Amino acid sequence: MTHRRLLVCCLGLVSITAAQDRNPFSGNPQAAKAGASEFRINCALCHGLGARGGGRGPDLTRAQKKHAHNDADMFQIISNGIPGTAMPANGTNGQGVGMTDEEIWQIITYIRSVEVKVPARPLGDAVHGKQLFYGDANCSLCHMVEGKGGRLGPDLSGIGGARTREAITDSVRHPSHHLAWGLTESTKEFPQEYETVTVITADGTEIKGVALNEDSFSVQLMDANEQIHLLEKDKLRSFQKSRESMMPPYGQSLLTDQDLEDIVSYLISVGAK
Amino acid sequence: MKTLRRLRFSTVRPLRLQILDVTLGAYGAERRENKARGASGGHARRNGQQAPKGRIMILPGFVCLLSLSLSAQVTPDRIVTAAKEPQNWLTYSGSYDGHRHSRLDQINTANAHSLTAKWVYQTAATGKLETTPLVADGVLYATAQDDRAFALDARTGRPIWLYQRQLPADIRPCCGRVNRGLALLGNKVYLGTLDAHVIALDTKTGNVIWDVPAFDYRQGYSFTVAPLAVKDEIIIGVSGGEYGVRGFIDAYDAETGVRRWRFYTVPGPGEPGHDTWEGDSWKTGGAPAWNTGTYDPATDQVFWPTGNPAPSNRGEGRAGDNLYSNSLLALNASTGKLNWYFQFTRHDEHDWDATQVPVMIDANGRHLIAQANRNGFFYLLDRTTGKLISASPYGKITWSDSKDSEGRPIANQNASPTLAGNTVCPGALGTTNFMAPTYNPATSLFYVTSRDQCDTFSTAPQAYEPGHAYYGSAYFPSDEAEPYRGFLKAIDPATGQVKWQFQHTSPTWSGVLSTAGGLVFTGDAEGNFIALDAATGKPLWHFQMGGAVYAAPMAFAVDGKEYIAIAAGSAIFTFGLP
Numbered sequence: 001m002t003h004r005r006l007l008v009c010c011l012g013l014v015s016i017t018a019a020q021d022r023n024p025f026s027g028n029p030q031a032a033k034a035g036a037s038e039f040r041i042n043c044a045l046c047h048g049l050g051a052r053g054g055g056r057g058p059d060l061t062r063a064q065k066k067h068a069h070n071d072a073d074m075f076q077i078i079s080n081g082i083p084g085t086a087m088p089a090n091g092t093n094g095q096g097v098g099m100t101d102e103e104i105w106q107i108i109t110y111i112r113s114v115e116v117k118v119p120a121r122p123l124g125d126a127v128h129g130k131q132l133f134y135g136d137a138n139c140s141l142c143h144m145v146e147g148k149g150g151r152l153g154p155d156l157s158g159i160g161g162a163r164t165r166e167a168i169t170d171s172v173r174h175p176s177h178h179l180a181w182g183l184t185e186s187t188k189e190f191p192q193e194y195e196t197v198t199v200i201t202a203d204g205t206e207i208k209g210v211a212l213n214e215d216s217f218s219v220q221l222m223d224a225n226e227q228i229h230l231l232e233k234d235k236l237r238s239f240q241k242s243r244e245s246m247m248p249p250y251g252q253s254l255l256t257d258q259d260l261e262d263i264v265s266y267l268i269s270v271g272a273k
Numbered sequence: 274m275k276t277l278r279r280l281r282f283s284t285v286r287p288l289r290l291q292i293l294d295v296t297l298g299a300y301g302a303e304r305r306e307n308k309a310r311g312a313s314g315g316h317a318r319r320n321g322q323q324a325p326k327g328r329i330m331i332l333p334g335f336v337c338l339l340s341l342s343l344s345a346q347v348t349p350d351r352i353v354t355a356a357k358e359p360q361n362w363l364t365y366s367g368s369y370d371g372h373r374h375s376r377l378d379q380i381n382t383a384n385a386h387s388l389t390a391k392w393v394y395q396t397a398a399t400g401k402l403e404t405t406p407l408v409a410d411g412v413l414y415a416t417a418q419d420d421r422a423f424a425l426d427a428r429t430g431r432p433i434w435l436y437q438r439q440l441p442a443d444i445r446p447c448c449g450r451v452n453r454g455l456a457l458l459g460n461k462v463y464l465g466t467l468d469a470h471v472i473a474l475d476t477k478t479g480n481v482i483w484d485v486p487a488f489d490y491r492q493g494y495s496f497t498v499a500p501l502a503v504k505d506e507i508i509i510g511v512s513g514g515e516y517g518v519r520g521f522i523d524a525y526d527a528e529t530g531v532r533r534w535r536f537y538t539v540p541g542p543g544e545p546g547h548d549t550w551e552g553d554s555w556k557t558g559g560a561p562a563w564n565t566g567t568y569d570p571a572t573d574q575v576f577w578p579t580g581n582p583a584p585s586n587r588g589e590g591r592a593g594d595n596l597y598s599n600s601l602l603a604l605n606a607s608t609g610k611l612n613w614y615f616q617f618t619r620h621d622e623h624d625w626d627a628t629q630v631p632v633m634i635d636a637n638g639r640h641l642i643a644q645a646n647r648n649g650f651f652y653l654l655d656r657t658t659g660k661l662i663s664a665s666p667y668g669k670i671t672w673s674d675s676k677d678s679e680g681r682p683i684a685n686q687n688a689s690p691t692l693a694g695n696t697v698c699p700g701a702l703g704t705t706n707f708m709a710p711t712y713n714p715a716t717s718l719f720y721v722t723s724r725d726q727c728d729t730f731s732t733a734p735q736a737y738e739p740g741h742a743y744y745g746s747a748y749f750p751s752d753e754a755e756p757y758r759g760f761l762k763a764i765d766p767a768t769g770q771v772k773w774q775f776q777h778t779s780p781t782w783s784g785v786l787s788t789a790g791g792l793v794f795t796g797d798a799e800g801n802f803i804a805l806d807a808a809t810g811k812p813l814w815h816f817q818m819g820g821a822v823y824a825a826p827m828a829f830a831v832d833g834k835e836y837i838a839i840a841a842g843s844a845i846f847t848f849g850l851p
Contacts, residue, residue: 040733040747049731098445100741187401187821187842188798190757190779215799216778217815243756 035110129266160271465496510562559583587745665769700728784825796822
C-alpha cells in the first residue's frame with residue numbers, strides 16, 4: 001500500500017509540473033482536430049458548436065478572453081472552473097466524464113485554431129450606447145451595470161464577456177426566446193430562469209413578478225417595484241407561471257438596429273474588459 | 274467507544290431483550306391500530322404512543338423476529354425473508370424482489386402531515402449522494418463520495434465507525450465520484466470501489482477484512498453499484514460504459530473474496546451473441562452493469578440489467594444488435610450461466626442504459642418482471658422465459674413508432690445521431706435513469722421518477738484509447754420553448770397505463786419508496802423530501818433539506834419507531850413521527 005501511495009504521489013507531481021505550464025500541442029493541427037471532437041462532447045453544450053458561444057457560455061473565438069490571457073490560464077480554468085459562474089471544474093458537472101490533461105490541451109489547441117483576430121464587423125458607438133442604456137431605451141429601469149440601474153432583470157455588467165453579440169441582440173429583440181439564467185444552486189441540475197409568475201393571494205391581491213426561485217411548495221419573486229414576495233403556494237388562491245418574459249420585446253419601432261448595436265457595444269466594452 | 278459498542282452490538286442479552294420488548298410492543302399496537310383505522314375510514318392516532326404493556330400480543334412472526342435479531346448477523350435466509358423483519362433494510366432495494374417497499378405502517382396517510390426530522394448525518398463529502406442506507410438491528414450502514422462508508426447508531430445518527438478509501442489520483446469515474454450503497458452479509462459489509470476493487474469491511478469496526486481488485490481501473494473500470502449479497506456470495510456489476518470497457522458481472526466468495534464466476538456482458542469469440550458485434554468492436558463494447566439487480570430464491574436466478582454499448586452515441590463501427598448491451602440478464606446465481614436475456618434497445622446510439630432495477634411481480638399465478646426503461650417504455654416480461662408481455666410508453670418518445678412481431682419497440686430509421694444534430698426524445702438522460710422505482714403490492718402500482726426532455730444528438734467521432742472517454746457523439750438539450758419536465762408516475766403494470774402523476778418543479782434524480790402506510794416518498798431537485806398518497810399522488814407532507822436528491826429513500830424502525838431515511842445534499846436525513 002505504502003509503495004503504491006508513493007508512486008501515485010510521484011506521478012502526481014510529475015503530471016502537475018509537466019501538465020500545466022506549456023501547451024505541448026501548440027499549433028499542432030492533429031491535436032486541434034482531436035480537440036474539436038472533445039470540444040463538442042465537453043464544451044459545446046454551453047459554448048456552442050464551433051466555440052462561437054451559446055445562450056449560456058461566451059464566444060471563445062474572440063481572441064481577447066475575459067479570464068484567460070494564455071494557454072496556461074485556459075488550462076487552469078478548464079481544470080478548476082471559474083467560481084461564481086456556470087463554468088464548472090473538469091469532471092464535476094455530474095454528467096459525463098472528465099477530460100485528461102492531454103484532452104484539455106487538445107481542446108485549447110482547437111480553440112486557438114478557431115480564434116478570429118479581428119471583429120467581423122465594426123463595433124457600434126459604446127458612448128451612445130451607454131446614453132441609450134440609461135436613457136431613452138429604458139434598459140436601466142430593470143438592469144444594472146456596474147452597480148447602477150434596476151434589479152428586476154439580470155445584472156448585465158459581465159454579459160458582454162459572457163455572451164456573443166448575436167446572443168445579446170437576440171435577447172433584446174426576443175426576450176422570451178431564451179430566458180436568462182438566475183440563481184444556480186450547487187447540487188441542482190438546472191438553474192432558476194427568469195420566468196414570469198402571477199399569483200393571487202388569499203386576500204385577493206394579484207402579484208406579478210419574476211421568479212427568483214421556486215420549488216413545488218413555495219415561490220420567491222420580485223415584482224416590478226422591486227418588492228420581494230416570499231409565498232407559500234398552498235396559501236395562494238392561484239399560481240400561474242409563464243415563460244413569456246416580463247421584458248418587452250424590443251422591435252425595430254422601439255430600437256433601431258444601429259441603436260441596438262450601440263447598446264451591445266456598450267455592454268461589450270464593459271463586460272469584456 | 275466501549276459503551277457504544279456494547280449498546281449497538283451487545284452480546285449482553287438482557288439489554289437487547291429490553292429494547293426488543295419496546296420494539297414489539299409499539300409495533301404490534303400500531304399494526305392493530307392501522308387495521309382498525311383501515312376498516313372504519315379512520316382517524317389519526319397520536320404519534321409515538323406505545324401500547325400498554327398488558328396488551329402486547331406475541332404473534333408467531335414476532336417470535337421469529339426476536340430470535341433473528343438476537344442472532345445479530347445477517348444470514349442469507351434473513352435477506353430471503355426480509356419482509357418478515359420490516360424494521361430492517363437488509364439489501365439495496367429492501368428485498369430481493371426489487372420492490373423498495375416497506376411493510377412498516379406506523380407512518381401513514383393519516384399522520385404523515387406531522388412527520389418531523391429526527392437526525393441528520395453530515396458526510397462532509399461534496400457532490401452527489403446516491404446511497405441507499407442499509408439498516409440491521411439498530412445500525413445504519415451507508416456510503417458517500419470517494420468511497421466513504423460508515424455505520425451509524427440508527428436511533429441518533431451518531432457514527433460508530435468511518436471508512437474512507439485512499440483512491441489513486443487517476444481514477445476515471447464516469448458521472449461523479451459516487452457510490453450507491455453496500456451489501457450486508459454475516460459480519461461484513463461489502464463495497465465496490467471507484468478503483469475497481471471489491472472490499473469487505475467488518476460490520477463492528479469498519480476494518481478491511483479483504484480487498485480484491487476486479488480489473489485495471491486505469492482502463493476506465495470502476496464500481497459505483499451497491500453489491501448484492503446472495504447465499505454465500507457477493508454479486509457486483511462494473512461501471513465504465515463511457516470508457517469502452519468490456520462489461521462484466523462478478524460473484525465473490527463472501528468469506529474470502531475469491532472470485533467464483535464472471536459473466537462478460539459482451540460475448541467473446543465463439544460465444545453465442547459474439548456475432549452481434551462488428552470486427553473487434555466487442556473488445557471495447559461497454560455493456561456495463563452499474564445498478565443492482567434482483568434475485569429470485571425460488572429459481573436461484575439473478576436478474577441483472579446492463580448498460581449502453583460503447584461508444585455510447587455512435588453506432589458506426591459496431592454494426593449489429595450489440596448483445597448483451599441494454600439487456601436484462603437472467604443468470605444462475607451459483608454458476609453465472611446465462612439462462613435467458615432480453616434486449617430492450619438494440620444497437621443503441623442514445624446512451625439508453627437499461628440499468629434500471631428489474632422488479633419482480635407475481636400476479637394471477639404468473640411470475641413477471643417489470644422495468645421502467647430509460648428508453649421511455651415500461652416493459653413487462655415473463656421472468657421464467659424472458660419473453661416480452663408488453664411494452665408501453667410512459668413518457669415523451671419520438672424514437673420508435675413501431676414494434677416487431679414480439680411486441681418490442683423498434684427504432685425509427687431517422688433516430689440516429691448526425692453531424693448536424695438530430696433531435697430525439699427521450700434525451701441521453703432517458704425517461705428515467707438510475708433512480709430506484711418502487712412497487713407496492715397493496716396498490717399494485719409501480720412508482721417511478723420520469724423526465725420529459727429531448728436532446729439533439731450530434732456525432733463526434735473519437736478513437737478508442739484505454740482510459741479515455743469514448744462517447745462518439747455529443748448531445749445537447751434541444752432548443753425547444755418547452756422546458757424539461759419531471760414527474761413521479763404511478764404505473765399499472767398490468768396495462769402499462771399511468772394512473773396518476775405528480776409533476777415536480779424540475780426533473781429530479783430521486784428514487785421512490787412505498788410503504789404499507791399508503792405512502793410513497795420521493796425527493797426533488799429543489800431539496801424537498803415529499804410524502805404522497807400512494808393512491809392519488811396527492812402530496813401530504815414535505816421537508817426542505819437544502820440540497821438536491823440523487824438517492825432513493827428507505828424505511829426502518831428502532832425501538833418500535835418507524836423512520837424514513839434519504840440522502841440529500843451531502844447529508845443523510847431521517848424523519849419520523851413526533
